[in-house]
């Protein structure tokens with residue numbers, strides 16, 4: 001613990017409480033998206049003309065890019081826990097904020113994988129496979145889901161930094177040996193994962209209910225099935241968070257060792 005006390009905003013407990021809050025954001029975003037049909041054409045480049053506005057992007061990519069341009073102008077992506085999916089983006093029109101420095105500088109961004117998994121393996125599972133013409137509404141909800149997932153997954157960097165600060169020597173040793181498996185094992189906490197999946201199961205059950213008296217408590221009427229939410233975390237969210245953590249810790253450990261060497265020479 002030493003200088004890493006309970007009041008520290010970057011303590012593992014505080015960081016984990018942010019991950020718990022993001023579970024709610026993600027579940028509600030999925031429920032919101034699931035009310036519309038799949039509308040597959042919004043994910044397919046050139047599927048619809050959209051007045052020629054989308055160029056060589058799909059409708060979702062076009063919408064996301066336009067949205068991120070506005071968000072970039074109000075400095076969303078200067079925040080260390082926000083990652084853009086598209087580029088190039090304009091400079092902020094607001095003065096740059098000074099954030100508390102915690103993370104080591106890095107370029108890790110797994111939004112490409114998040115987009116791919118979301119379009120291929122998440123939306124087709126939560127939405128009915130048909131076209132209901134709600135293209136704008138569907139893409140709006142997609143953007144909310146993608147941003148929430150991206151924030152959660154990249155939050156792994158904060159968790160990784162916190163872990164690094166409490167066991168630097170072990171991580172440095174593994175990073176110098178480029179031992180990704182070793183780092184993966186060291187950062188893994190199976191008890192936390194099991195607890196998370198159990199909590200998620202209960203949340204998905206409660207949040208997904210319609211609360212119509214006659215349907216209350218019946219899983220068959222859930223707006224997003226419980227197992228879909230749990231599987232989403234098991235198959236994608238936790239593994240991608242761990243991938244971000246491993247990438248971060250390899251770089252972090254190697255740079256820390258370089259720094260130590262320079263000091264010694």
Ligand SMILES: O=C(O)C(=O)C[C@]1(C(=O)O)C=C[C@@H](O)C=C1
Nearest residue numbers: 159187188189190192193238241
């Ligand atoms: O809470 C942690 O310690 C994390 O690293 C986050 C997380 C997760 O993605 O939820 C990932 C790896 C651990 O095994 C447990 C949980």
